[in-house]
Amino acid sequence: MPKDNEAQIGDGMGRSPLSVDEFDLVSFRPGHDAAVTKFNEDLLGRWPIAHAIYRHIYNADGEFSTRIGLYGEWGAGKTSVLNFLRAISEHNDDVIIHFSAWRAAEIDAFMTSLSDSLKREIKRRELKTSFRFKLNSFFSRASRNSVAIAEATGQAAGKLDGELSQMITAGAAFTGAVAKAVEQRLNFSADEVESLREILREHKIIVFIDDLDRADPKILPKIFMALREYLDWPGFSFVLSFDKAVILDALNDYSSAFASAPQPFLEKIVDVVFDLKRPATDLPSQMITHLLQEQCAFIPEKDRLAAAGWFPGNPRKIKSICRELQAAKVSAVRHGDGELSWEAIIVQTILRRESERLVEFVEREMLGRDKLSLGLSFTGEKKLEAAALLDKAMTKSGYAEGTPEHSRLYNMIVRLQGLRRLHDAQRISYEMQLSTHAPIFTQREVKEIIDTWDGGCHDDFVSDALRLGGERAFVTPTEATSKLLDMVTDFYVACVRGLRTSKVKSVKDETLAAAERAARFLLNIVTRNTASAGNLAFCIRILNMSIENDSNNDLEEIFLRVLEWQILSFVSEHCLDKSALFHECFPHEGSKVPMLAERVQQRTVSAAVESILVLFASANGVYMCAGQGADNRHLRWMLDRDALLYQSPHKKCLINFLQAEVDSSQVSIVAKNTIDYIGLVSNRMNSFSGFASDNRDLIEACWRAIIRENWNIKGQQDVEHIKSRLEGWGGVSGLSLPQQW
Template identity: 40%
Template sequence: MQELPRIKNEPTVGGGVELANLLPGHDAAKVTQADDHLERWPVAESMYRAIKATPLGFSTRIGLYGEWGAGKSSVLNFLHLIAMGNEDLVIHVSAWRAVDADSFISTLSEKMSAEVKRLRLKPNWLTALKGKFARISGGVAAFSEATGQVVGKLDSDAATAMSMGAAFTATVAQTMMERLKLSRSELIDMQKVLAERGARVIVFIDDLDRADPAILPRTLMTLRDYLDWPEFAFVLAFDKEIITRALEEYSSAFTSTRQPFLDKIVDLAFELKPPPPHLSASLAERAMAECCDFIPIEARVDSATWFPDNPRTSRSIARELGNLREVALRHGQTELSWEAIILQTLLRREASACADVVEEHLLGKDAPWLPMMFERERKKELAAVLDRVVDTSGYTPVSSAFKRLYALIVKLQGLRARHSPEKICYEMQLFTQSPCFTKRELSALVAQWARSNDAVILTDALKSAAYRGAKSSFIAASNLLDMTLDMYVANVDELKGIKSATPRMDVLAKTQDVASFLTMLLELEPGQALGSASARLGFSVRILDVFVRFSERTDPDADERPLRLQETKILEAVVRRCEKQADLYHSCARFGSDDRLSRLVKTVKALTADAAVEDILAVLTKVNGVHLCSDDDASKPKLHLFCDEKSVLFSEQYKDKFLQVFVHSRSADERSILAKNSLDCLKILLDQMGGVRRFWAAHPDVIKTLWSAVTAEEWLYSGREQVSYIHKGLSYFAPDSGIIDPYAADDA
């Protein structure tokens, strides 16, 4: 077999050589053997050997199969370089190379002229060939009929690259066979020149799978005769799955015969299999090194093995990660969990619907752990989630693709096992949202303020943060408060594990600076952005949760006591500013009964009691206020004040205020509203085990006041039944109450 030629000087794009997909960018096809990182060059060599082994007078028809992004254009470029090393004539037909037929013909004539001159063909043959091309223009109307495209007439010379794509392929076939018929002497002359060079005419037909599927079947059928030209070698590169699907959609007759049909077109088939794992990982590492050199190399290497085996998809993901460059450089080296970010991005790209399920149910420190779940109830919960994972993955549970996806999810779970939902959300939102502050920027701001205590520094920082994040000043201020609290919590938690004197003093000093900075933020005027941000209910609730946790630490170190005092002051400032103090009061119920509350929770309840009482008294004066509260989960905690004889509403401080509501109700409408709400209050007490008995023992005046409001109203028949029901209950649980049913005589 003839030895493959050695390429001494690799052709360049500007030197009259038409290679595939060389537009600058990450998706450009590879050009040189040095660029071959997926071992595709040997495929091109095998194809060339097949071409050269074909007997004289025969054509060669080679199929190059592979999915989009598998590297077909790169293989064609490699084959092109090998062929040109032996002075073969290469013609390239690409679906993405011309705007219309007219531009194609111009390019064709110019490049063919250059290629023929390079081969030193006889001038009379070139003139005849140009004349043949010129005569094609008389029948260009057939182009539109065959392809549905508008074309123009021919001018200029011939060329090496036919850049019209699959839509033009049928036209090329029809025209070359019917309108460009070389004489026998011309054909012999051309064959003689090529034989002297030991060369062939090699035609690449690329991107067939990117053409309009409606024209593909006719294109292939027309190509069948065209591909029999002697001394020509044709290489058809396409995704076989897409072509066969187009044949099926064209006619049901192709459903069972599509493969034999392709076999009649293609003599030899070369299929680009997915690269082996080590090559895929190596490609991913190089792609990330090119696009994401800001990501720590350890994270790039560890995550590369999880990248898909499709080269184009792998490079595309690296480009997506590369978009994080600007925002990533604003963070500290260990601030972001890069391996988790990369794997979560891979999951989103491979199965976006599945990723939604995983992110909602399986990621974070409280999520069920897939490999190990022993609790029966959690097992049921996990089984339901896994069913959704399978359904949304697009794979069957026993397929290798799903097993790989499952392994990726388990790996991601491990990386996210200690992350809060907020951290996970923050990191993945970096693709679309620039944060107002990063931890690095906040640390620098706290340190700068600690040195100068200049309020101008804070004002400028907030303006810059709002601009960077494209957010309002209120959102920027909210982020600043939340992140400052996060920083304080992290520092205090770090103190717990440090016993050495010098490191502990350093962390303690930083923690005190953060506490002072947070105090300063809370001292600003309420009308400013920071003042409004600090009034958020969620911020108050979180401050309370965090500081209660710190106050309950067993055996605290003495050097932390100043921090506990500072926390009390911060909490009091936040509570006084809270815009929903009544809701904050009711949120304290999660800490248990009053006799078991910590000092901080009691402080919060004392500061918010006025607002809670005013809020519940307002319920009494609203139409069906009590009933609506009982139906609304968010408002149900308010009813605790009505139902608990020990609640603040019936304390010495507020009980009289409650009773005065009934005294000051003067209009008929006001009395009617009070009557209905009083009836609902009594009904709630009756529904509680022993509620009326306890209440009567502690507050008989309250029971009598509620009953008086009920009986002062003229009830219709249905209402009278409810009144009688309440009377029976009160008489049973409080027999010495002496209350009277106003409708007893009517019932008799």
């Protein structure tokens, strides 16, 4: 290749030097997946191949046609080579016909498409009308004659008319007997042959036939046989672009006559082959580096370089992956440094181009915190489990063990597991949806909102930020507020943890100031947005965070503890499910309830008592509660003799409920639930006798609620059994039965 970005066509062609900078075939790209058209876009070394094809065309004997096959798999760059070849040819004023066989459903449609393409090119060049007319007439008759050719292919593969066979193999020129044969076989007049000869004296005619491998497989043999009749015109060059494997399979499926020798049949059609094998090792790497820099410069360079080695070798897949990453730019640039795990995002995006069954299994079973990972398993048993899981995943890949593809994918999954080892499912999902789901806020934006608010900005600023976040992510204002609360809490927790790990005073002071700003901002937000602040999940999070931090007695953090309690106090008062929050205050079994939890319970106990009353007022409420086992929070509370439920004034609420006047249907429901309650606590409560003696007023209220019901014989027997149990186990006496019993 000449220096200074210049490519010249030499070898005695007598044409002017060709500078690649002169080429800009189109002023726009028809789509992301379009083949490249410019020399500076050639990242896979395809320009030299186009140069070599043209050199072969131009140096060929003028008395013979040139028939070239351009072979390559999907995405190998065949159309890019044709684009480069077109640029070179047009620079030298050759006649170029370029069309796709993709849409041809019948042989006549194929010939018509070829004819139309040639007519358009002739018109563009403003050739003489007489020549256009003759050539149009020629193609019209040729299209009609293609029916006979199609019929011939159905009889036997490769069966040709003897005279035409001689024309093909001998490569005869338009003279003498051959010219006469063309006239007779194609109804082509002597004048038309002469006109064709005249045009070929000044120009080469180069016909590109692209996408043959995408045409209807049923007509492929007919297309090749039809082309064979026209492939030996002196001065004409045909470049046929297709995936050789696809064509050979189509020929084999078309007829058993091709099954034994489809390759020799192609060799009769195509004289010269340019096969676009996998590019040299360094070329895809250069392409990946270039595209990532061009389309994904917003991704840190170190992450681009770290992930580049996992890209597949297919150029089209490389471009597609880079475009997908590029689609995340709008959301990605809103994040701060280190906020996103870009190497993991790139590698997982590449993985998603593999088998759908494999990807689904890996993402569900193998990625994230607490998942088995071969690279992070330190015991022999865990390593065996992780290896078995990875082997199971690889069976879904479709690659045979020992192949380069299998090895690449195996190692890529191990690497991805390491990159995702500390991430939860929510974070992985968030990062992999950046191209399709705009985040409401990013961590960087949350910090900016806090700092701006702390600078004395009006509260309307926060309202505007919430509105913008909601509009950007298509969520309601309440959802936007909830997200902001969660993210501010995340930031605050990170600051508090940083305080306890920082060894540098200046850094610690800065972190403490950031934590105070975040806490004050959080308090401001919760007091202005009670609906979002009252969300149970958020209330529980604030509760657990406050309890965890309350154990730290560092004087520097005293003001933080004050702010935390103010926030916790407010959210507990406005929690939308106070009963649930009350029960979340209980610690693990055997430990004491923390002081902060006790203070929250005092604010929420009334709601918890109310939920017990709802059980008693619901048909079979207590029975169903008992059936849920020890995990039921109401059951655990009722069986705890020291529970707030049995302390004044909460016990009084239960007694008043049991003694209240209700209609007959409600009497039955309360009586049934009460007898289930007495049976439950007498059977399962530790030291029930002590409970009964301490709560005789409650037991008596329960008894009165029970005997108000008009029980049948079986019910009366159950009540008498309960009376005996209370008098025996609980030491409760003086419980009377109705006289009518």
